[in-house]
Amino acid sequence: MDAQDYSEVIILAPTGRVDHTSAEVFQTELLEHVTKCAAADKHIILDLSGIDYMSSVGLRALMIASKESKKTDLTIVVSALQPDMKEIFEISRFHFVFKTFETTAEAIKGFSDAAVAAYAAAGEG
């Protein structure tokens, strides 16, 4: 899972399918990032633009990550859902679990000026 550091924000950008074969690895990696970010006082933007399929095992991993984050001050937001993923999120009412943004550029605006500047400096803004 690709991870990029922008001040107090980490952007995680998993790719591919999260299904019965890959969900376990997805969950393990995601929770590792949650633990690390909580310890480092950082927040997570989960850029799901590279995910084109997620079954309930993947949603379960996201819910576990959300519950873990609630034990700390860590914020997780989700960005850039593809249309099929957006449908899955809507059915599962996951927009009540995670604040979601159309783009990652929009999502990072919710964090510090330093994070926005670092993101822009990387040519992403």
Added chain:
Amino acid sequence: MQRKLQYGPLLTHEAVEFVEQVGLAYSLAPTVRHRLTLIVEELVSNSVNHGKMKADGHIELDVEVENDIASLRYVDTGIEFDPIGNAPQDDRHLAAIDRRVGGLGWPLIKDLSTNLSYLRQDGQNQITLSLAL
């Protein structure tokens, strides 16, 4: 198109592969393929994880496409389970903190399909459902 698949470690993979073949055979739109794949993965996962299927068990998949409707008949040899009357309690309306981590499979199946029906017959669970094309 029909397929009978024996219970085994590759069952879900084989079922999803069958759906991909169906998608190609009927030139289904990507969104319909996505929905059908998701439904089948959820159905098979439920059979495997909760159906207590025996080593000689199997599933059957039958997809027909007609008049802008894809119809799926899904059979498994697991223990009796009526998803319409007995699916896990739907907690999607609750605050995130109060929701369970699981139980998301059946809501996906129900909301992505129409005409969901269940029948227990000859020691098998049979689920039929439709998808608009």
